Amino acid sequence: MAAAIEVRDLVKTYGPARAVDGVSFSIDEGEVFAFLGPNGAGKTTTIEILEGHRERTSGEVSVLGFDPATGGRKMRDRFGIVLQSSGIDRELTVREVLDLYRSAYTHRRPVDEVIGMVGLEGKADDRVATLSGGQKRRVDLALGLVGDPDLIFLDEPTTGFDPGARRRSWELIDNLAGLGRTVVLTTHYLDEAEHLANRVAVLNGGRIVAAGTPAELRDAASTETSITFRLPTVDSPLGDLLGSLTGRVTGRSREIEIVTPAPTADLAHITSWAVRRGIELEGLTVSKGDLEDAYLGLLADEQTDVE
Ligand SMILES: Nc1ncnc2c1ncn2[C@@H]1O[C@H](COP(=O)(O)OP(=O)(O)OP(=O)(O)O)[C@@H](O)[C@H]1O
Ligand SMILES: [Mg+2]
Numbered sequence: 001m002a003a004a005i006e007v008r009d010l011v012k013t014y015g016p017a018r019a020v021d022g023v024s025f026s027i028d029e030g031e032v033f034a035f036l037g038p039n040g041a042g043k044t045t046t047i048e049i050l051e052g053h054r055e056r057t058s059g060e061v062s063v064l065g066f067d068p069a070t071g072g073r074k075m076r077d078r079f080g081i082v083l084q085s086s087g088i089d090r091e092l093t094v095r096e097v098l099d100l101y102r103s104a105y106t107h108r109r110p111v112d113e114v115i116g117m118v119g120l121e122g123k124a125d126d127r128v129a130t131l132s133g134g135q136k137r138r139v140d141l142a143l144g145l146v147g148d149p150d151l152i153f154l155d156e157p158t159t160g161f162d163p164g165a166r167r168r169s170w171e172l173i174d175n176l177a178g179l180g181r182t183v184v185l186t187t188h189y190l191d192e193a194e195h196l197a198n199r200v201a202v203l204n205g206g207r208i209v210a211a212g213t214p215a216e217l218r219d220a221a222s223t224e225t226s227i228t229f230r231l232p233t234v235d236s237p238l239g240d241l242l243g244s245l246t247g248r249v250t251g252r253s254r255e256i257e258i259v260t261p262a263p264t265a266d267l268a269h270i271t272s273w274a275v276r277r278g279i280e281l282e283g284l285t286v287s288k289g290d291l292e293d294a295y296l297g298l299l300a301d302e303q304t305d306v307e
Contacts, residue, residue: 221293232254247263
């Protein structure tokens with residue numbers, strides 16, 4: 001698989017501050033790659049350097065074979081860009097804004113198709129200024145799609161979306177990835193990253209502190225599995241079960257949690273114990289920590305940069 005983006009030792013300074021402090025990564029064609037990290041970590045700075053919207057201080061950057069500092073129109077023709085905060089003219093209607101942005105591209109999607117993709121059918125002829133926050137964000141997302149781009153940059157694309165709109169935009173991004181488009185996104189929603197991204201990089205203080213598939217990050221963070229269930233009555237005795245388990249047992253009232261390094265054996269003990277007694281273990285779950293748990297664990301020891 002060819003690399004769509006290659007970055008080596010990227011640095012961006014603002015005065016004495018190093019917003020991006022020596023990051024290296026590569027993103028393959030057709031990948032969905034997510035940057036995660038706390039406010040001020042350097043996500044927008046990094047992504048806007050890739051887009052050609054900001055100059056880098058030093059480092060090597062190649063995006064679809066272009067140096068974004070000099071790639072110009074030919075390069076931008078292949079990019080779809082959703083900025084964290086866009087400067088679109090709010091006096092124009094949704095359709096007018098999309099027509100305007102669309103005219104800059106050689107390959108264009110029909111405006112009505114794009115309006116449908118982001119679910120703004122009923123708002124096409126309304127002025128942007130009159131839209132709700134989430135609807136305005138959908139216009140931003142639409143702007144990233146009008147040029148039918150090979151490479152799509154999405155800086156917190158779903159911030160302000162209602163849960164239904166967020167799910168639909170996930171489908172949209174999945175579909176773009178299915179068509180072989182490369183997607184680079186940032187998000188503070190870890191479930192979004194988990195759903196969409198093949199790989200993620202966690203930035204903190206301008207550095208990449210972890211990178212890999214969501215599953216790799218989860219596995220690196222937690223070696224233990226949590227088994228939870230609900231006992232039928234408050235005073236059902238766990239009795240001889242406790243002695244047979246490897247994991248630690250905690251419980252509040254009927255809710256029992258067992259955190260264990262040996263989930264297969266412990267689960268076998270628990271279920272056979274319950275079956276012998278004719279107990280139905282309501283709400284039985286077996287889970288490893290999710291990406292959010294891994295992310296929070298990773299950053300817990302790091303000095304985060306809060307202004
Ligand atoms: N134009 C600028 N001038 C000076 N400092 C800047 C400028 N742009 C960004 N910074 C600083 O660079 C750092 C990284 O900012 P950036 O916008 O890349 O963070 P981010 O990871 O996108 O955060 P968020 O999650 O809040 O969007 C911050 O400390 C910010 O204050
Ligand atoms: Mg940002």
